[in-house]
Amino acid sequence: MTALNRSTRRRLQSLRQVPCVWEGDRRFLSSNLAMRTETGGRTQGECILWVDGTEGVVRAMDMVPCEAGHEAIVRTLLQAMEYPHSPSPPGRPQKIVVRDREVQFFLRGVLQDLDIVVEYVSELPLIDEIFDGLQGIARSRPPQLPPEFVEPMLTAIQDIWQDAPWERLDEEKVLAVELNHEDVDTLYVSVLGMLGMEYGLLMYRSLDSLKQFRRRVLAAGDSPDELEGAFLEQDCLFVTFEQDDIAPEAELDEEGAAFQAFYEQHGVYPSFGNLHPLEGMRPSLYTEEASVVLVALQALHRFFHQNLRRLSIDEFPPVTGRYRIPEPLESSKRVTVKVATMPDLAHELAEMSAGEEDSELFGQSLPVLRSDLIPDNAFYSLGAMSWEILKMLRSEVKFHQEADATFPQTADGFPVILIQTSQTKANALIKEFKAAGGLKAICFSPGEDPFSDDRYDLGVLQLNNGDLHLFGEFMEADPVHIQARKKWDQRCKKTKGHCGLVIAKGFRGESKGNPKLDDMLALFEVRAISSKELGLGSLQLVSLLD
Incomplete structure (x- = not known):
């Protein structure tokens, strides 16, 4: 079981302990109460609620996916202690009551050394009343469309x-x-x-x-x-x-x-x-x-x-x-x-x-896309890696550039670009990235061949020194790439724009496109940005290859 680190325990122990009893629970909310995320999508699942039963006020509330573990309850509880909803001051309760035995045992283990009693009760009347009110709001809202x-x-x-x-x-x-x-x-x-x-x-x-x-x-x-x-x-x-x-409601x-x-x-x-x-x-x-x-x-x-x-x-x-x-x-x-x-x-x-x-670029040189960074004949692809592999890779890879912020892991995998070449060339490529201050972003930008009228989806890497490098050319009309891009965009949306670049060795034989963990030499966790953010516009592919 995951435990609080020492600094967090010391911080919580320093909070004033107040003689009160808090109720905590998580409940599924109907689809009419699905909340909109920062990126415009919807999040539906369970609502976690911590209420001060003595004062009769809500301390903290959060929406989480149904599959989220008991750790989510703890995160909302810490928010209730340190950053409660106004006007409640920060504080630590003397007692917590929950209606789930498993949650009770989990909280007892996590909250040890904080002098908080965790007890089981069969009913939580205040929380019941609040959730009934929320569901009543949902039921009173009109449907999206008239039935006919x-x-x-x-x-x-x-x-x-x-x-x-x-x-x-x-x-x-x-x-x-x-x-x-x-x-x-x-x-x-x-x-x-x-x-x-x-x-x-x-x-x-x-x-x-x-x-x-x-x-x-x-x-x-x-x-x-x-x-x-x-x-x-x-x-x-x-x-x-x-x-x-x-997730659908039990009764639709x-x-x-x-x-x-x-x-x-x-x-x-x-x-x-x-x-x-x-x-x-x-x-x-x-x-x-x-x-x-x-x-x-x-x-x-x-x-x-x-x-x-x-x-x-x-x-x-x-x-x-x-x-x-x-x-x-x-x-x-x-x-x-x-x-x-x-x-x-x-x-x-x-x-x-x-x-x-133009006003933003005033006084600045126009961006130039180069095609001399990625080794000739290197294998490249876009796909995803499981969250378990990502966790192992972070600790075992020789070079790791960490993400600039934490991000959700609700997608079916972490979206990654794979570049695979020989070990010597892979190490040289990693050295180039280090010299540029690391990788800043990954982007796809439209391009065309003016002689054949072929249209491309160009993979672009933006380094921290401002340089832009082409890593791959994909036929825009290729049905395989269309599906791969669609999945890439969907995953990036769920990770709030976070993605990765993996540089691996061993690009021949069975390992081509399927490197083992030991073959992966570098992991860069960066942002996926749009072509408009990059400022390149539509490119002519021939001019890039000349």
């Missing part, structure tokens, strides 16, 4: 998911959907997902809202408060596809069962909602809104089916399509919808982003 829209809406978004417009369009390639339906004239649709972080469609009610959001995001930089303010100022409807695996309502079935078939959960400056974010659509979204989605699917192959990041010509869409709930009537690309707006938004990047 669940089936047709899931059919429509299944078509959009299979169209996958984010594989060809970024958020600057806006589509105008002119529908004149339910008091809505035109929706301006921005596609999310090219960076592999969150897939979906934002349907702005006005161009002013779209442009204002873009300006505020660019001006906000890395400020969380500014970004949140920009997010809440949007005036749009949204449909997103969330990749987090959310009709909508929940339909969403769960969608996840089991496609690996993503659908999410619908509304954003408005005066209303904030509402994770549901009312009847008129659902009708508008459904008509827009059906028209977009027809447009994508006819025209998506003609569109890309670099090619976004004027294209228009007109469609007669059955009116929701009244199939005998038709809504005439016009869908059109907006190349002038796309150019304006691109210039807006470029202007921000």
Whole structure:
């Protein structure tokens, strides 16, 4: 069993011990109470709660995955002692009561030397009352969709998911959907997902809202408060596809069962909602809104089916399509919808982003991508390693660059790039990394061959001295690489952007692409960043190889 280290015990012993009894427990919460993470996904599982039963106040609360061990209870307990929710002061209780024997024995072992009595009780009335209140809130919230829209809406978004417009369009390639339906004239649709972080469609009610959001995001930089303010100022409807695996409730309502079935078939959960400056974010659509979204989605699917192959990041010509869409709930009537690309707006938004990047680069030289670092004929691949292997590798590898922060281990493995070459060349490569101050980030950036029109996904390493190096070229249309990139992006999302680079020896024979632990010479734990953050744009592959 993991024990508290000495410094932590001394720190806790220094807290004032107060004559009170705390209740602690963990309970599963319904899907309506799933919390949004910093990266935009959802976290659902169990809620850990520590309550001061004497004062009747909540000391600490946290959401954790269902599979999290008893250590999570201890982490929340330490927070309750040292950093409790206001207005409670830091302190150490005289007694703790829990309703789980296993948790009781675990806490007794961890909290020894802290003079805290840990007892078992069959009921926790205060915590029961709090959780009943939370579940009551969940039950009182409206469903995401009106019942009559669940089936047709899931059919429509299944078509959009299979169209996958984010594989060809970024958020600057806006589509105008002119529908004149339910008091809505035109929706301006921005596609999310090219960076592999969150897939979906934002349907702005006005161009002013779209442009204002873009300006505020660019001006906000890395400020969380500014970004949140920009997010809440949007005036749009949204449909997103969330990749987090959310454990279903024991009893699902009709909508929940339909969403769960969608996840089991496609690996993503659908999410619908509304954003408005005066209303904030509402994770549901009312009847008129659902009708508008459904008509827009059906028209977009027809447009994508006819025209998506003609569109890309670099090619976004004027294209228009007109469609007669059955009116929701009244199939005998038709809504005439016009869908059109907006190349002038796309150019304006691109210039807006470029202007921000130019201001940041003022006085600095443009980045140069080099291809002379990775040894010729080296083997490279992207994949994942198990968390058990990662733990062993950290302690046994000859050179280890640690991550700059702790990160969750909820993905099915740690995303890594493997570079495998001879031992001599591997050691020389590690020496190059050390001389540059280590590895800073890993990125994938688009590239093309202007003579063959082949498009590539270029693997890029950013060193701490600012140098950029090409480590691999992947055919953009290769189905194997498409799946590998999709899994890479999903894992990086779950690790909050953390990934790794492994340098190994023995790239011939059976060990090629499958090095043993002893063959791995270096591990760099770094961040995965987007091509926009890197500032390279689309590259011509020939110029890199000359």
